[in-house]
Amino acid sequence: MFEKIQGHQTITSHLEKEIKTGEVSHAYLFSGIDGLGKKKTAREFAKALLCQDQRDKGCGHCSVCTQIDHENHPDVKIIGPKAGEASIKISQVREMISELSIKPYSGNWRINIVDGAERMTPEAQNSLLKSLEEPLCYNIFILITSHIQSILPTIRSRCQSYHFQPLSLVDLETVLCQETDFDKNTVSEVVGAASGSPGMALYLLSNSEIQKERTHFLRELYSLLKGDEIKVFTLAEVLSKDKATSQAILEFFIHWFYEVSLLLEGHPLPNHGEPNPAHRAYHHLLENEKNQAIIKTLFEMMATIQYNVNLRLQWEKCFIKIMKIQKG
Known part of the structure; x- marks a missing residue:
């Protein structure tokens, strides 16, 4: 399933190797500007870990993979700022922490994704820190951030860090032409303003x-x-x-x-x-x-x-x- 991720082959190859060798870390930090595919990579990583039809890769169409895509798999917890809110509150982190002791429902892992980790309040970050320091063997944390400087150094030091680079202008234009119905001239107009981010390019095309x-x-x-x-x-x-x-x-x-x-x-x-x-x-x-x-x-x-x-x-x-x- 990692082949769906555009422009980050080095990162996905490392993740795939970790799964195959059984050297999966308990915490990851995915950083890079918005719209590069960090959350998509986290979902594909979860599929590769939990899919029962095609282990180590994820088939993309079984009930497990479908639930992960729809963000309702019992072993994959995703939190981010609530609608209309700018931050991830300590109450959200505490709720996630309260479920860490629950053993996985169907697989070997519980995967906890914090989308927009830089938006955790300092109290929320400190609340998460202890769980990163003393993780249960079946818990994996994936923190996704566009501003790594806003993450506490003590949290950063406990995560395996992967930095997502912007796509080249050529790769970005190719992706947009393949995945959208916009004509090439329209695509070319936004590519330069999208800073190598497919998500930003799509946003600009639609707005x-x-x-x-x-x-x-x-x-x-x-x-x-x-x-x-x-x-x-x-x-x-x-x-x-x-x-x-x-x-x-x-x-x-x-x-x-x-x-x-x-x-x-x-x-x-x-x-x-x-x-x-x-x-x-x-x-x-x-x-x-x-x-x-x-x-x-x-x-x-x-x-x-x-x-x-x-x-x-x-x-x-x-x-x-x-x-x-x-x-x-």
């Missing part, structure tokens, strides 16, 4: 207004960095409508400044993509040290909004700090 919205926010943020203090309040007002909006734009900003940092350090963009006019404008405006401080500030904002806070106030504080960083 044409998103790219326009992001371009707008980058212009507004650029004006803020140039000293337009009014943007602190207008941007904060727009971005504070709900946590989901804040989370999505914050992730976009973090990835954007990461790409700017690559240019400032003399490195190519992911997959050797060409800088667009916005990249060049930010590149000329920022210094690397200040850019890194802005990224740190955005990660701090990410941690803050996991709690029940006043989003508008937090965005205002964040933007004011970013302006001060730029002013030096």
Whole structure:
């Protein structure tokens, strides 16, 4: 079943080898930007471990594989932020932990997947830590994250880590042309903006207004960095409508400044993509040290909004700090 995973053959080969040799770890950390197939890989890994028709690979069509695809297999627990929530609460982690002592229903493993692990509150992460330190022999944990820096070092050190790289532009375009009905010209328009992520590319293909919205926010943020203090309040007002909006734009900003940092350090963009006019404008405006401080500030904002806070106030504080960083 791992052949369904595009662009991550090294990782899937390692996982398949671990199953065949019986050297499966008790905890894994799948990291990389959103939309690369980390959760899909976790599901295929679960199938390979639990499928009774085709052990070590997973057949994809038996009752076990079908239940895993539908996320209702009794031995595969998946948690993530609840609808309308920005974080994974400690209550969700405690509920998962309370079931760890239950022996597997049909196979040899219980697989516990935390999707969006960076969104666990610090309390939730600390609650999970003890289970990672003293795992029962039949429990496997798979933590999926797009921001590995937000995972506690003590958790990271107890996991076998696999970092998912963005797909090349050629591979991404090939995947989209094979798996969607969009014409090649439409696909080509979004490939460059998807940062090597099939999930992001599909999202942009289905939501044409998103790219326009992001371009707008980058212009507004650029004006803020140039000293337009009014943007602190207008941007904060727009971005504070709900946590989901804040989370999505914050992730976009973090990835954007990461790409700017690559240019400032003399490195190519992911997959050797060409800088667009916005990249060049930010590149000329920022210094690397200040850019890194802005990224740190955005990660701090990410941690803050996991709690029940006043989003508008937090965005205002964040933007004011970013302006001060730029002013030096």
